[in-house]
Amino acid sequence: MALITFMSDYGLEDHYVAATKGILLSLNRQLTIVDISHEIKLSDISHGGYVLRNAFKKFPIGTVHFITMNSSRSLKNRWIGLTLEGHHFIGTDSGIFSIISNENPSIVVEICPNNLGINYLKTVGQAVNDLATGSDLKEIGKVITDHLQLIDRTAKITKKGMIGHVIHIDHYGNLITNIQYRDYLEIQKINGQVSFQIQIGREIFDRLHEGYDAVEPGECFVFFNSEKVLQIGINMGRASELLGIRMDASVYINFNV
Secondary structure (H helix, E strand, O other): OOOEEEEEOOOOOOOHHHHHHHHHHHHOOOOOEEEEEOOOOOOOHHHHHHHHHHHHHHOOOOOEEEEEOOOOOOOOOOEEEEEEOOEEEEEEOOOHHHHOOOOOOOEEEEEEOOOOHHHHHHHHHHHHHHHHOOOOHHHHOEEOOOOOOOOOOOOEEOOOEEEEEEEEEOOOOOEEEEEEHHHHHHHHHHHOOOOEEEEEOOEEEOOOOOOHHHOOOOOEEEEEOOOOEEEEEEOOEOHHHHOOOOOOOEEEEEEOO
């Protein structure tokens, strides 16, 4: 039986998370449900996509990821299921699944032609259970090709520099950007490993650090994190607040060529 993960924008103050799990477990007491997050910003596809993109690959191949963002607010969002990089996903057709991977899904099916409002769990919950217990996606829904696809924002890259943006501010106030390590390495290979400056707001850095503790408490660090994207923060501090940086702020890497 496959593992099930659960991610939503329900929050934790109300009964919604417990009620959803209760319905799933009523269908099958043997299900194993692991929470990814229920603190996704309300109907924020970008935030949900960031969290899901960085979480789903850590789970075993064949895991079923159940995403209930914007699930009861938009009657236009039909429910779909898909397989992507060996993982299965069920959620509304909001475009979120198009921004979590560079690959295309191997199959996409329509589970419900439109949102069923408060009764969606009766149908969708059964689909989650069926998929986790070995059913094929083709048995759960109708194959489609017209699911919503969004274009993820990427950094602009030239030989002289890279321009990216802050795409996420984490719990610690760290600034996560969309500047990819692989792109940085490629430009440095072309340029011959030249010196550079990294600028965000009024802050300018001329080196990359090894990690959080490579600087003294209260000082800024810049490095490519475990997800291979540029991250800026303050040791023992919240960079977003102390540097006055908000979401979508521009980040520059200027190469000395």
